[in-house]
Amino acid sequence: MSTGDSSPLRLAVTGAAGRMGREVLDAAVDREDVVVVLAVNRSETEPIAGVAIDPAAEFADRLGDADPDAVVDFTGPASTLEYADACAEADVALVTGTTGFSEDGLATLRETASSVPLLKAANFSRGIAALRRAVREAVTALPGYDIEVTETHHNGKRDAPSGTAHTILEDIEDVRSDLSPADRVHGREGDAPRESAEIGVHARRAGDIIGEHEVLLADNHETVELTHRSGDRGVFAAGALDAAVWLAGRDAGWYTFDDVIDES
Known part of the structure; x- marks a missing residue:
């Protein structure tokens, strides 16, 4: 995981063609502190906000090539757990706004946080x-x-x-x-x-x-x-990007959006 105070965050986005995935990509291209190096989606998708979209099935393999500092994920519980496992293997921080996890799913996600920094929030506003x-x-x-x-x-x-x-x-x-x-x-x-x-x-x-x-x-x-x-999903996208910038490079552990708010 490559980080640096003076260089922009290298970002990966999952569920790129979803409601929030699109918002995150749109928000990221307008920020100087973030550069999107990888975006994936389960169905074939044209570029979004000028970013090429790769197949979700290639996510784990592409993580090594793209070398992101953090992943922002708004998908579904099953997909998020797959992406979290890949992040743990590649030592990449994960920010997820996915909801609807079962108790077992949450336990699995918390286990991932023992390997990499993981920030979960139901809302990034x-x-x-x-x-x-x-x-x-x-x-x-x-x-x-x-x-x-x-x-x-x-x-x-x-x-x-x-x-x-x-x-x-x-x-x-x-x-x-x-x-x-x-x-x-x-x-x-x-x-x-x-x-x-x-x-x-x-x-x-x-x-x-x-x-x-x-x-x-x-x-x-x-x-x-x-x-x-x-009034606009861009509010959540901006918060998720703030969380990713804040999270990258931190110690492995479970974090919340309150941690970001409290420190800023």
Whole structure:
């Protein structure tokens, strides 16, 4: 893995023709601190943002030739684990925004982090990072308040609730000792009065909505609503590239986007 403070990050991108892969390539060509040396996709694809796209099946072999400092991955759980294994073999840092992993998949990913620096985040928006901190503070300041979490995404999103919503729920449960994943209630139907110790969780899918997350707290004749709306996927691409630049050259280990935010 070749790194240097004065030279641009040598970047590889997986899932290059996907929604986020395209955004990452578009964002990378506009940055002076990043140069794309490898991009792969599972189906044959014309160049994107002037970058030639190689077959995903050749990823492991091409890593040695391209010599990237870091890989940015937005694909699917199975693909990400394959790419992570290749990164471990080639000693290349990995940044992934893939969500929807099983517990076994996450365990495998964490095992990879014992060999190379690996940064996983459900969301690379600095606004979401700020929202999560505000949610933790609000939940701490309003003990016992009812909490509802709602997320809305485009009609093609597979996992529900979103990875970001899961992260927000974990934040809430970390600061509310009376709540746990077992207390999550996903939607309501029929005779379903609200219990005092529960978190309502709602996932909506419609149109081309990029991403919206809302946390509602209510009690004591008052409500607090904390909301984040994404207007462009470029926000996530920029954050992922910031993470890659930050991660390259670090010690092997498990990192989060909060680490990037805290240091910058």
